[in-house]
Amino acid sequence: MEDATDDADLSLHPLLAARWSPSVFDAADEATSADVGTILEAARRAPSAGNAQPWAFVVGRRGDPVHARLVPYLKGSSRPWASTASLLVANLCHRFVEDTDWDYSEFALYDLGQAVAHMTVQAQALGLFARQFRAFDRNGIAAEFAVPPHWEVTTMTAFGRVPGDAHRPVANDLARPRRPLTDIEWPIDTA
Numbered sequence: 001m002e003d004a005t006d007d008a009d010l011s012l013h014p015l016l017a018a019r020w021s022p023s024v025f026d027a028a029d030e031a032t033s034a035d036v037g038t039i040l041e042a043a044r045r046a047p048s049a050g051n052a053q054p055w056a057f058v059v060g061r062r063g064d065p066v067h068a069r070l071v072p073y074l075k076g077s078s079r080p081w082a083s084t085a086s087l088l089v090a091n092l093c094h095r096f097v098e099d100t101d102w103d104y105s106e107f108a109l110y111d112l113g114q115a116v117a118h119m120t121v122q123a124q125a126l127g128l129f130a131r132q133f134r135a136f137d138r139n140g141i142a143a144e145f146a147v148p149p150h151w152e153v154t155t156m157t158a159f160g161r162v163p164g165d166a167h168r169p170v171a172n173d174l175a176r177p178r179r180p181l182t183d184i185e186w187p188i189d190t191a
Helices: 033-044 065-073 108-125 138-144
Strands: 055-061 087-094 129-133 151-160
Touching: 033 055, 033 087, 033 108, 055 065, 055 108, 065 087, 065 138, 087 108, 108 129, 108 151, 138 151
Parallel strands: none
Antiparallel strands: 055 087, 087 151, 129 151
16 A cells, blocks of 8 residues: 555545644534534444444533533643533443443443544534543543443543634644554555
8 A cells, every 4th residue: 555645645535634623612602402413413323333332421512501510520731622612522431231340342432432433523514623532530520420330431522613713733733743554554464
């Protein structure tokens, strides 16, 4: 396989090519109920092993009581930008069979990742950007929302529009570059 290093050389879908993780959101933008429903529907339709669908989401639209309950658990590094997102979502994974230490599905975390990826792409189609993050108090959110022990608060995603003066990082910016394709395709010995 040739080493393709320029996104323009690839036939990548425009939604995927335009995806980036902003660190600033438009604090005046409000996600609509339809936006939320569409994003959650994208997660619902994600594939999962055995159709287990081992995911659930604590969803807070800025200004609603759920959002207000999520914000105090954001860590200092995420609080300035995540609290202004139109939508904060805590991503939960069904890890164990209730009252056991048996995996609910050995693929549960992978499946949750697929559901969140579907949400991210759907949000992009709606004109919303997404930033996934882990800088928050997982145990605090679990206690606040009475998440049972066989479920795990795993990650969070902030969704929203970006202000007009925000821009997508380019290669010359401080953005972290992507590894070349030659570094991610596992070498397979065909001999």
